[in-house]
Amino acid sequence: MPLLEVARVEDLPPGTSTEVIVGVDTYVVCNHEGTLHALDGICPHRNGPLGAGNYADGMLICPYHGWEFSCVTGEYDRNPDVKLKKFPVKVKEGLIYILA
Numbered sequence: 001m002p003l004l005e006v007a008r009v010e011d012l013p014p015g016t017s018t019e020v021i022v023g024v025d026t027y028v029v030c031n032h033e034g035t036l037h038a039l040d041g042i043c044p045h046r047n048g049p050l051g052a053g054n055y056a057d058g059m060l061i062c063p064y065h066g067w068e069f070s071c072v073t074g075e076y077d078r079n080p081d082v083k084l085k086k087f088p089v090k091v092k093e094g095l096i097y098i099l100a
């Protein structure tokens with residue numbers, strides 16, 4: 001499982017998210033109330049780029065059709081069986097890494 005450097009901690013304050021593209025893989029990393037979460041960045045509906053959408057109140061909002069996913073659990077708000085994959089996050093020396 002490679003460790004991917006995705007952002008600087010200071011660039012992702014609470015209440016923000018960012019899209020991370022590594023090769024052919026897309027992730028979204030969000031900071032919910034000071035805790036970082038990394039998730040699959042592609043919407044399971046029709047492949048919308050979740051990291052390019054809005055992030056509000058802990059929810060990632062797909063820019064294509066508005067499906068909303070919890071940044072904390074990865075669950076789609078209308079059907080928790082539809083869930084984004086989550087990835088472990090590490091912070092070291094001011095940098096955020098995900099294990100993907």
Ligand code: FES
Binds near residue numbers: 043047066
């Ligand atoms: S592609 Fe994300 S809501 Fe449709």
